[in-house]
Amino acid sequence: MNDFTADRLLSDDGVLLLTPDAVFTPDGPKDHYAAVVAGGTFRAVGPAEQVERNHPHLTPVRLPGHVLMPGFVDAHHHLTQSFGAALAFGEPSEIFRRVWVPLEGALDEEAVYVAAKLAALESLRGGFTTVADAGTRAAVDVELVAAAARDAGIRCVLGLVCNDADGDTDTALAGAEKHLTRYGAEELIHPSLAVSVPEAATARTLHHTARLAAEAGAVVQIHVNEHLAGVERSLVEHGLRPLEYLHHVGALGPQLLAAHATLVTPREVTLLADSGAAISYNPVASAWKGNAVAPATTMAERGIRFGLGTDGTRGDAFRLADAAEFAQRLSYGLATGDSSCGAGWTWLDRASRGGADAVGLDALTGRIAAGAAADFLLVDVSAPETALSRDLPWELVRRGNRDQISAVFVAGRLRAWHGWPTDWDGPALVRRAAELAHDVMLRAPVTRVHPTSTDAWAACS
Known part of the structure; x- marks a missing residue:
């Protein structure tokens, strides 16, 4: 004892x-x-x-x-999605259209703060000392998310969504510049830019957010090559796969933090290696709602920078490291007879030092x-x-x-x-989150493909 x-x-x-x-x-x-x-x-x-x-x-x-x-670094999180964590269970890919966008659209200011602080608490409980938030779609000032992380006591790489495919490019870029200078004196908040998926932004914004982030020593977070549908949309619209398109518009470089990258061709692996871009390898997300597993051991061999991310699935760092090794073993190690699959230490290192590098904080943590x-x-x-x-x-x-x-x-x-x-009331936050989540889910126009497990169980009885 x-x-x-x-x-x-x-x-x-x-x-x-x-x-x-x-x-x-x-x-x-x-x-x-x-x-x-x-x-x-x-x-x-x-x-x-x-x-x-x-x-x-x-x-x-x-x-x-x-x-x-x-401390572990969560290289890919969505702090304001914590109220709907279980909605991803048993659902097919691209649930962001049916679940996350409607859910975040139903959050008011208090709900944003409480949801983000709840996610931060779960992360701290699970051993994460840094989280990279990929940007909220809620129509609020992202300072609410910053305040939640700050008050919880966790380090946060805070993304600002700069999508402009259906909006004003000049306004998006002006907002990006302001965000990058807003938290200059902060101890725990580190600004970042974000684009939901490449097709959510114009080529001009993809190019200029990359430049702005590179000049500021920050990262641009983009979901890339995660689902078959996303790859196919890019091929239809641009004749290029998402990573190829980012390279084409000048957005592929050391400032890019590409989330997922599960569906990558040998050429795209070379583009990543040559550009210095970083990846968030999210193995639990692949298991729960993905179409593939990122070839992380191959990426490591090619010198590609990557950390591990939860994608908001569960804030448990040791289980994330286990999932990272387990997914590699099942997807690649068994087929090649690779019984080492990173030799254990790789996954602890990528979940800490590698994650810090991927989110742009390697000089700090x-x-x-x-x-x-x-x-x-x-x-x-x-x-x-x-x-x-x-x-x-x-x-x-x-x-x-x-x-x-x-x-x-x-x-x-x-x-x-x-x-x-140790210095604020965690159980009280959990109780308030439960109250707010109930109200949010009543008004959020979420669409599920499958019934809940209890409904499915009842149907089979």
Whole structure:
């Protein structure tokens, strides 16, 4: 049993010397390491004896049975879709037309804030310290989403939707420029641009949002090559597949964060590798509503940047890492006899450092190292699932659980303790979300193809 309490992780001046059993460094787990946190960053990371000797004025916080590891990065989320999470179950692809657009259109300002904060809470509970929000379709100021993330205490790459296929291009681009400068002094909010799908924006907007983001050091989030219908629409309209079209209009580059990329040809893989674009590999979304699984191990071999994303399915980082490996094994490893499929560590690395790179925050977060933001987890590895481990990265991917996460820190502050926030009322938020979700679903013109599971069960009785 581990008997340290949350009080031991709180400091009036924000300075902590943490000595867990091991620290996950960029070179892998290191036993008997320690870390100093101060001013929201890691000030020192190294062998415990050395770190303690160099900081004699600090009292070490002993963390028996725990490892300190980077917080996970969700490279693709939709924070304002949390009220309809279960609506994706058992539905065919492209549910955004029948479910998400109508649902978000029914959100008022309070519902947007509460839905986004609920999603942020779920993410923190699941070990995510950063989420990339792909932009809300609700007719509200995105500051409401920023406020929800800020108040929850999670780092957020905040997308602004710049769709203009049916609107005013000049207005869309002016809004994009304003958004990129709006959060310059923020600690937790990092602006991003977004286009729902390539056909939702004009060629001019696709080109100029890419330029604006590149100049600002931000990313443009676009759903790309996810569904057969989307690929076919692009071929009919442009004679090019979506990624080929983005290359054609000058929107394919290091600033692009392409969500999904599950249906890619060898030529498109080469375009991604040559352009420096990043991918959000979303394995749970592929299983729940997709047409294919992104060839992530091939992408890794070709040097393509990618992180892991939930697509708002479930905010559970260990299950996401497990799904990432599992989907690769079933889709590609079995057919080729690849029994390693990333050797375990790949999926932890892509879910943290790789995700930070994909969302444009690689200089800031995603790793345990001096100078990096102190976004990290304390994970109890004395639990039955991992206590006997001889290969901890593999064990955490295959057997790690959300309930093993004792503490979640973002920017050096304790944000969640055993799954609940430390400085605001999580259960009260959940209760209010349940009330609002009921009202929203009554007025949202959602269309489901299949009945709910309870209705289907009753029909078969």
